Amino acid sequence: MKLDKLLDYQSQDIALKRIMSEIEKSEDFKKIELAKQEFAIAKKNVEDSEKNALSLVELFASLEKDYKDTQEKIEKLIPQIEKLEAKLDKKPQDVKEDFEKAISELGALKSKASEIESKLMDQKSKGDDTIQKYKAASERMKKVREFHAKAKERLDALQKSKEAEIKKIKAVLKDLEPQIDKAILTQYKAITSEGKYPAFVLAHVDGKNFSCKGCGMSLSQTGSSAITGQGYTACESCRRVVYKG
Numbered sequence: 090m091k092l093d094k095l096l097d098y099q100s101q102d103i104a105l106k107r108i109m110s111e112i113e114k115s116e117d118f119k120k121i122e123l124a125k126q127e128f129a130i131a132k133k134n135v136e137d138s139e140k141n142a143l144s145l146v147e148l149f150a151s152l153e154k155d156y157k158d159t160q161e162k163i164e165k166l167i168p169q170i171e172k173l174e175a176k177l178d179k180k181p182q183d184v185k186e187d188f189e190k191a192i193s194e195l196g197a198l199k200s201k202a203s204e205i206e207s208k209l210m211d212q213k214s215k216g217d218d219t220i221q222k223y224k225a226a227s228e229r230m231k232k233v234r235e236f237h238a239k240a241k242e243r244l245d246a247l248q249k250s251k252e253a254e255i256k257k258i259k260a261v262l263k264d265l266e267p268q269i270d271k272a273i274l275t276q277y278k279a280i281t282s283e284g285k286y287p288a289f290v291l292a293h294v295d296g297k298n299f300s301c302k303g304c305g306m307s308l309s310q311t312g313s314s315a316i317t318g319q320g321y322t323a324c325e326s327c328r329r330v331v332y333k334g
């Protein structure tokens with residue numbers, strides 16, 4: 090029969106798929122996938138903390154400069170006030186206005202300085218917070234990396250234990266390929282690429298009527314006569330190839 094080699098191919102292909110899915114369904118495979126996601130989250134947190142720290146440092150530097158400038162202005166203003174104060178006793182009418190202006194300027198500078206001070210304190214606590222977040226995220230990265238390495242080690246061992254079997258099946262598949270009609274093999278690959286296994290299914294026969302064992306639907310009259318004629322046909326509902334036993 091024309092499909093014999095394809096059916097051999099299919100049973101080997103399914104055996105290979107079973108081994109692959111045993112690997113992919115293993116706990117360690119899942120753990121590795123989880124570790125990859127966790128690692129990406131922790132990495133993003135580390136990067137965010139770094140960015141945050143950088144902008145905090147910049148802001149801190151600019152606040153510090155403002156603070157220094159304000160302090161310098163205060164230090165310059167104090168001796169001026171002292172001079173005005175000395176004159177105030179002798180000629181109050183000449184300096185009164187300047188004195189009051191200088192005092193109010195001093196008041197404004199002092200309140201600016203204390204405002205900057207409280208901002209600096211605020212930045213410092215934000216900085217401490219950022220450092221804590223950074224530490225926690227790097228610690229998490231380290232742990233996830235260890236977790237990943239252990240799972241990977243076990244998964245590698247599992248894969249290695251299946252290696253010979255996989256190699257053997259792949260060799261058989263390769264050997265069978267040229268012996269199968271090209272169009273049929275292409276059809277097989279198109280169906281399995283959609284995850285439909287098996288792709289070629291035995292027809293269920295009920296008198297003159299055939300139905301697909303893949304999806305359970307009855308074949309049309311055209312389908313039924315095709316299967317009677319050439320021995321197989323594509324199922325109209327699921328596209329699997331239905332063949333007569």
Ligand SMILES: [Zn+2]
Nearest residue numbers: 301304324327
């Ligand atoms: Zn079907």
